[in-house]
Amino acid sequence: MHIISVRMDCQKVTVLGPPKREIEVSRVLEEKIKTTIGENGVAVPSPDDVEGLSLRGYGVSENGTLVLTLYEALFLLSKGVIEVEDEKTGEEVSFQNLLKRFQSVDENAWVRYLIYRDLRSRGYVAREGFGLGIDFRVYDRGEYGRETAKYLIFGIQEGQPVTVEELARALRYVQSLKKRLVLAVINRRGEVVYYSLSKLTLK
Numbered sequence: 001m002h003i004i005s006v007r008m009d010c011q012k013v014t015v016l017g018p019p020k021r022e023i024e025v026s027r028v029l030e031e032k033i034k035t036t037i038g039e040n041g042v043a044v045p046s047p048d049d050v051e052g053l054s055l056r057g058y059g060v061s062e063n064g065t066l067v068l069t070l071y072e073a074l075f076l077l078s079k080g081v082i083e084v085e086d087e088k089t090g091e092e093v094s095f096q097n098l099l100k101r102f103q104s105v106d107e108n109a110w111v112r113y114l115i116y117r118d119l120r121s122r123g124y125v126a127r128e129g130f131g132l133g134i135d136f137r138v139y140d141r142g143e144y145g146r147e148t149a150k151y152l153i154f155g156i157q158e159g160q161p162v163t164v165e166e167l168a169r170a171l172r173y174v175q176s177l178k179k180r181l182v183l184a185v186i187n188r189r190g191e192v193v194y195y196s197l198s199k200l201t202l203k
Contacts, residue, residue: 032080035073037098038087042073057125057144069128070102070109071116078117108155115155115184118192129153133170135184151182154197158187171197 033049035042044050044059044066053059058076059066068076076082077095084093093101102109112135119126119136125144126136129152137149152174156162174181183195 033076033082034085035068035082036085036087037073037093037101040067041070042068042082042084042098044068044082055145057127057139070098070106071113074098074102074113075117075120108157111155111157111186114186114190115153115192118184119153126153130173132173133166134174138182150180152177152179153182153184155184156186158185167197 033044033046033053035044037043040062044053045064047064050059050061050064050066053066053068053076054061058072059068061067073082073084074095077084077098084098085091086093099109099113102113106112115135116126119138123141125139127139127149129135129137133154134152135155136153138151138153139147140150143150154167154170171181181197183197185193185195187193
């Protein structure tokens with residue numbers, strides 16, 4: 001794993017299981033869920049759709065609507081579950097246009113999306129992280145809504161430098177919460193490999 005600095009010794013263990021099958025959001029209705037994108041994100045206005053997506057670990061409820069993060073919206077759009085309309089123009093927003101908007105506010109947008117998509121494909125519910133480089137809180141299969149998040153994900157792109165100080169700070173923070181820190185390393189082919197980080201030793 002070339003991204004890890006040679007100045008530290010980290011214990012690496014694969015912790016997340018392989019994809020079982022491509023996880024699809026079950027959708028009985030033939031029509032896609034209609035959403036709109038504005039300054040506050042991608043909003044789901046229909047109460048029925050709000051409940052269905054919320055129970056599956058998507059979005060945050062705000063004033064009767066469900067607001068999706070941009071990576072959630074990208075994932076659901078890629079699955080054909082939602083369609084996104086521009087709040088101002090009324091025009092339909094494509095995956096590429098939505099991604100461009102995401103990249104305009106987050107330089108690591110593509111990395112975060114790839115990690116999120118991979119976690120969902122493995123059957124995990126992933127929610128927004130806590131800062132300090134933590135991209136996602138991840139709930140074990142079947143535990144969302146019943147238990148707290150088991151893993152905290154720190155995303156890394158192969159070839160992009162990460163300092164020992166950043167990882168050490170994130171590790172201390174995660175351990176103070178009694179969680180497991182997992183490095184999600186994206187290689188040059190766009191594949192995600194997970195490593196459990198429990199100890200850093202400076203040389």
